Amino acid sequence: MALSVLILGSAAAAPTLNRNQTAQLVSTEKNLFLVDCGEATQIQLRRYKVRFQQIDHIFISHLHGDHFFGLVGLLSTMHMLGRKAAVHIYGPKELQEVIQVQFKYAGSSLSFQQVYHTVEGSSAPIYQDNEIEVTAFEVNHRIKCFGYKFQERPKPRRINGKRVEFYKVPNYFRPKLKEGADFTKEDGEVIANSVLTDAPFPSHAYAYCADSAAHEKYLKHIQGVDLLYHEATFMHDQKARAKKTYHSTAKQTGELAAKAGVGQLLIGHFSNRYTDLKPLLNEAKNGFKTTSLAVEGKTYTTDISKR
Amino acid sequence: MALSVLILGSAAAAPTLNRNQTAQLVSTEKNLFLVDCGEATQIQLRRYKVRFQQIDHIFISHLHGDHFFGLVGLLSTMHMLGRKAAVHIYGPKELQEVIQVQFKYAGSSLSFQQVYHTVEGSSAPIYQDNEIEVTAFEVNHRIKCFGYKFQERPKPRRINGKRVEFYKVPNYFRPKLKEGADFTKEDGEVIANSVLTDAPFPSHAYAYCADSAAHEKYLKHIQGVDLLYHEATFMHDQKARAKKTYHSTAKQTGELAAKAGVGQLLIGHFSNRYTDLKPLLNEAKNGFKTTSLAVEGKTYTTDISKR
Numbered sequence: 001m002a003l004s005v006l007i008l009g010s011a012a013a014a015p016t017l018n019r020n021q022t023a024q025l026v027s028t029e030k031n032l033f034l035v036d037c038g039e040a041t042q043i044q045l046r047r048y049k050v051r052f053q054q055i056d057h058i059f060i061s062h063l064h065g066d067h068f069f070g071l072v073g074l075l076s077t078m079h080m081l082g083r084k085a086a087v088h089i090y091g092p093k094e095l096q097e098v099i100q101v102q103f104k105y106a107g108s109s110l111s112f113q114q115v116y117h118t119v120e121g122s123s124a125p126i127y128q129d130n131e132i133e134v135t136a137f138e139v140n141h142r143i144k145c146f147g148y149k150f151q152e153r154p155k156p157r158r159i160n161g162k163r164v165e166f167y168k169v170p171n172y173f174r175p176k177l178k179e180g181a182d183f184t185k186e187d188g189e190v191i192a193n194s195v196l197t198d199a200p201f202p203s204h205a206y207a208y209c210a211d212s213a214a215h216e217k218y219l220k221h222i223q224g225v226d227l228l229y230h231e232a233t234f235m236h237d238q239k240a241r242a243k244k245t246y247h248s249t250a251k252q253t254g255e256l257a258a259k260a261g262v263g264q265l266l267i268g269h270f271s272n273r274y275t276d277l278k279p280l281l282n283e284a285k286n287g288f289k290t291t292s293l294a295v296e297g298k299t300y301t302t303d304i305s306k307r
Numbered sequence: 308m309a310l311s312v313l314i315l316g317s318a319a320a321a322p323t324l325n326r327n328q329t330a331q332l333v334s335t336e337k338n339l340f341l342v343d344c345g346e347a348t349q350i351q352l353r354r355y356k357v358r359f360q361q362i363d364h365i366f367i368s369h370l371h372g373d374h375f376f377g378l379v380g381l382l383s384t385m386h387m388l389g390r391k392a393a394v395h396i397y398g399p400k401e402l403q404e405v406i407q408v409q410f411k412y413a414g415s416s417l418s419f420q421q422v423y424h425t426v427e428g429s430s431a432p433i434y435q436d437n438e439i440e441v442t443a444f445e446v447n448h449r450i451k452c453f454g455y456k457f458q459e460r461p462k463p464r465r466i467n468g469k470r471v472e473f474y475k476v477p478n479y480f481r482p483k484l485k486e487g488a489d490f491t492k493e494d495g496e497v498i499a500n501s502v503l504t505d506a507p508f509p510s511h512a513y514a515y516c517a518d519s520a521a522h523e524k525y526l527k528h529i530q531g532v533d534l535l536y537h538e539a540t541f542m543h544d545q546k547a548r549a550k551k552t553y554h555s556t557a558k559q560t561g562e563l564a565a566k567a568g569v570g571q572l573l574i575g576h577f578s579n580r581y582t583d584l585k586p587l588l589n590e591a592k593n594g595f596k597t598t599s600l601a602v603e604g605k606t607y608t609t610d611i612s613k614r
Binding site for chain 2: 013014015016017039040042043046047063064065066069070072073076077080081092094097098101102103104105106107108142143
């Protein structure tokens with residue numbers, strides 16, 4: 001098991017015919033999470049055959065339009081297709097007003113409940129189930145903007161079938177073994193858990209940072225994640241412009257990924273001035289070798305063996 | 308000269324990979340008018356290479372999302388591209404609130420002025436210049452919904468060069484001839500205007516009706532127009548559904564066009580249940596022969612000789 005990320009949009013600011021505004025689908029075994037939702041995200045979801053009625057949680061980074069203009073349309077289409085299950089929406093507190101006013105005059109109410117969760121950037125998880133935990137943290141942009149970290153929960157230890165059979169561990173005790181308990185035989189002999197089980201599969205983490213001028217102040221939140229998405233709007237020759245607009249250059253992003261010691265870096269949110277993205281990739285790679293470009297329709301996974 | 312209509316979207320309700328939400332570009336010699344603006348209209352404008360910074364007037368029919376969800380994104384992109392000229396936006400009075408709240412938390416103000424004009428459906432023009440006059444009228448939908456009529460202003464009479472020369476009409480008098488004045492020679496003889504000029508070119512009219520359950524109550528507003536766009540969401544076997552949702556069947560639309568004695572009928576706003584649109588066309592044609600399907604990327608003109 002791993003986390004995977006389908007890129008739905010990779011453009012900064014305005015959409016073009018080649019690149020859409022920011023949106024990503026983060027998949028786990030049990031969840032489909034949508035992260036940001038630029039204009040026409042619902043069309044991109046159709047293009048890549050995502051069953052979008054299965055998205056129950058939507059995370060919005062900030063209130064610049066290229067990250068949320070598509071949300072109202074997606075919700076509207078979910079309604080028209082007869083959705084019943086609630087949709088949970090996470091973002092800055094003003095998001096609810098921005099979305100709901102657009103439905104206010106349509107003369108009908110949605111077929112499902114929208115549940116808004118105000119994100120503050122505290123360390124408490126904003127979502128958790130037995131598979132994953134999502135936390136939000138503030139990045140470094142002109143207006144309040146959140147990054148999101150998707151952390152798989154610790155996985156159970158894996159039962160070693162042969163040893164369990166050898167020591168005649170009864171079936172009822174197996175869940176306890178997964179939790180790490182030692183086993184005491186009827187004659188009183190204690191068999192250490194480490195004999196009966198193998199180490200759990202690793203728990204992966206994915207962190208999403210858009211939009212942000214790369215900065216160490218959120219380093220601790222992205223430290224050591226298996227996969228980091230971070231914007232890289234400009235080449236470094238535009239560093240003055242990046243600074244002014246609170247965006248990152250590819251060089252800065254690569255350097256931040258190196259400091260954070262992540263497994264892989266994925267860069268996106270490319271300025272429309274660039275048609276050829278290779279120079280951005282190369283610039284980021286100078287700072288951090290294991291970097292990829294966010295390509296729309298392509299899926300990236302935290303499992304490094306699948307790269 | 309004629310009015311022309313570029314179809315940017317022809318889908319009812321949700322967009323699909325093949326059809327976009329409603330939007331049209333109405334062109335005159337001097338104006339580019341945008342009529343409705345569903346999600347991703349800005350992408351459609353790019354696709355069809357429309358210089359959208361030249362659009363100064365945008366008309367929104369009603370506040371169902373498939374007719375306005377793309378407006379905020381278009382305005383936002385106009386801003387990012389440095390627009391200075393004001394944009395005039397016509398629609399129901401709540402439109403201003405719906406759009407402006409989306410910019411409210413972005414932390415920047417637009418580079419140009421948005422001028423909102425509340426449409427009431429009175430007979431007074433909502434826009435006019437020396438070329439065209441636009442009026443709004445209420446159609447027949449679940450919520451308040453306006454049709455728009457684009458009427459070319461009366462054109463000047465055309466000077467007959469040979470006659471003017473023969474009667475030695477001085478140059479300074481020619482503008483008066485265009486307005487219909489007779490010419491009095493120095494010897495007192497009066498030359499009738501009809502001798503010196505030919506009839507003006509005809510003034511064309513285009514009417515746009517979406518969304519609406521076809522009804523005679525707005526017949527007077529569309530009577531005799533050269534080109535009528537009217538929605539035809541369903542086939543007539545879905546007439547109960549059409550009635551309930553205040554939409555039209557293709558049959559009803561064809562019959563209304565016949566009653567209105569229009570030059571041509573253009574149907575659109577097709578339900579996503581239809582992939583093959585020919586049956587809709589045939590059904591409308593039973594009522595009104597000169598009917599076309601609204602095809603995205605295709606331009607329709609009021610000039611019947613160019614069909």
